[in-house]
Amino acid sequence: MKNPLILTKKKAHFLKENRQDPITGDSFQMGDEIVFCAECKSAFLKESWEYMGNTHCNQEKILRKIPKNRNLTLKKIVKIDYQLLSRRDIVVSWIIDTAIWFIIFMGVIHFFDKNYYPEEVYITIVIVALLLKDNNLITTSIGKKLRRISMIHIKTNKKVNPFLFPLRHIFSAILLLLFMYNSINSLKGFISIFCFICMLDLLISFEKSRRMIDYVLGIAMTKDKNNDK
Template structure:
């Protein structure tokens, strides 16, 4: 009966240090492998045996007689340190505080504008401040490119979720425009009611229901954003509000 030739190797410290560092032992004798030992590797399971142990087993393992034609080299496993991002996702407290700061800042700006007009003896209709306040509130995230004044105080800003880089002004502007469209519908209803107030009976009731609906929608949007820390506007535009660590 013809047997396959056995591929054996003498262990050398300078060439096989990686193998010696594994502290492997012979499955038959239980002895640790050391420099100078002649070893054989099963070609199926890659187990190492002393050549004498391989002969003792009848030159056979895993129901076959083939041995590795080259000394195997185990791949070095490199454990890389996880990438630590310079931010954390903004939580409910962060968003609520930033929102309150924005409301306060907008109120102060409108009050300051009214004082300046008074000092300059410029007569401004009280209704003028409503659209100014609306625009400032709606586009507040575009004032500082990717954050509002309140978010800047909180060290918060928007990022692109695909790159983790700060969001562009176009992304935050798109976010503000979506909000503007949502509220613009209600503004258009108010204007329509105002234009047709002489032709519509109970226009006061229409104002009331339109105002309640507008407030309800905005409260729902704000509530949903605060509870989930992630509004559907943000998901649509691929951005996320984060806070610097």
């Protein structure tokens, strides 16, 4: 990314405008690193700009200087309906949905052990349940609903089709499949690779509100603003 502008004393006139970051809602402070969208002249914190995938108004250019007359450009500002998530939101919703899946997992293992079903049956069920972790309320999950998290397309602000959610758990599903496979010794290499990918994926999602697959799909988790009271 090109260099953000740093708010120094010289640029105090900008602070007097008392503008806020459209994503975090925070007022800009002395020392903040700020990026101006070259198209609409909106100001963003560097973090918010990166969060939007370094784009706004369908373009990536930023201004080198603080724009002088913002009133001329105000009406062109693209409205943003989403907010950054706190790590607490992400972690809590992840724990809730993972716990729900784990209860299903234990239930299935317990049930099928007693009744001598073929192994493939319960492996399939727990893996499908894992893939559908974000769909335990069909269009969302209990964890996401409780923390008011939704998935949106970064560029268009549109809600993501819930049928895409299973893709977000593809790495952990592969890991689980390898784990549950009979000849576990011959698969140790693959298991460690996917263990590593899953850990990395989880860390990135806690840190950036996005899983690796979210970057591919151009989507992100955001906090619903509508019922934010």
